[in-house]
Amino acid sequence: MIIVKDLHKKFGGNHVLRGVDYHIHQGEKIVVVGPSGSGKSTFLRCLNLLEIPTSGEIWFDGQLITDPKININKVRQHMGMVFQHFNLFNNLTIMENITLAPVKLKLMAEEEAKENALKLLNRVGLAEKADAYPGSLSGGQKQRIAIVRSLAMSPKLMLFDEPTSALDPEMVGEVLEVMKELAESGMTMVVVTHEMGFAREVGTKVLFMDEGNIIEENTPQEFFANPQSPRLKEFLSKVL
């Protein structure tokens, strides 16, 4: 579904991604872990071109999306992204947050979009918040809405950048629960997280990133039971 070839990203003189190669298949749940500053967010943000790679190729469904001639907006319609800080639109109600993109991009009529939004809101138990503004919600509620907002576009792939890192501990569970259900429904997911429990339980593959590269990749069982590289061993000893 996604093929990444020799991906490099520099910010000025800071060489953040140093030749990442990876292949994501339909239905996989890829969990990305690694120390702070290793380039996890940058990798994720390159996948939907929020960051423009310095060099390398990204193929999405057989299309070379790093080609400057490609319509980035069209590509992004098929990739949802969930951010650490939720980024709900503060000036819009929850309902408007969810329906804005499908309606303005003319994928759905307004009525249809609202119906669909209500269905999704019911799925995460937040239908009664439809007319509230983001400012009145808790962090956990905001993040569940943010996931719903992405799902309203019926994406083929969902990217999560530390979706629970900004949450109070008691709210982490409700968000992970929604993500687990999403995983069970067959969604292809790439998740950057520090939640090792989630990686074990939901991941089909776990990647370890360090200094701008994927150092190690394995099934969750092997990844945690038999780390190969010394750097991963050291990392795991710190976080587990």
Next chain:
Amino acid sequence: MDWLNSVLEKANAAFVEKDRWRLYLKGLGITMEVAVFAALIGIVLGTIVAFMKLSTKRNGKPTIFARIANIYIDIIRGTPSVLQLLIMWVIVMKDCKNGVLVACITFGINSGAYVSEIMRAGILAVDKGQTEAGRSLGLSHFQTMRYIVIPQAFKNALPPLGNEFIVLIKETAIVGYVGLSDLTRVANQMTSKLYEAFMPLIGSAIVYFTIIKILTVLLAKLERRLRKSDNR
């Protein structure tokens, strides 16, 4: 009691006799007309210029639009508004006999420069995450600005925009240069007509002051309400 009588007489001559108060009222009408239309032009122009100024190329360098915006802001800020008005009236729009139109356009262009700085600050105060979320959903840059960033930027900018409007009301006191009888000019004309300066000048000053005081109070209220709605 002689002085009281003379004061009342002067006030009578300056405002009541021959319905002269109508002239002041008409003058105030022109003052407000120019200020309101200039403010509208200024907001539209200022918003566009703010985005021009914020536009960058892929490598992060300012675009040609950003350069043009900077030149425009520099020129407006670097020249007196009386001269801007005369230049428009005598040179640029010399075939236009409609002084109100020339004044509105001149002050609109003038105000646009200041509004652009206000809007730019308002836009920069909107969290980058808002734009990223919009773009990640597949909305275009323009759609993201239109539906998400500009409404929030505008809310951030409302208090300073209100201030700009107040400044504008006072600034228009120079439209007499293009033949308009605004409040200030009416007062001035009345002074020479009646050989008496005190009543017309002080009277019109009080009118300006009252209007601006009312606007200031409303603005403070609005600001308080906006701040409250931030933590709704």
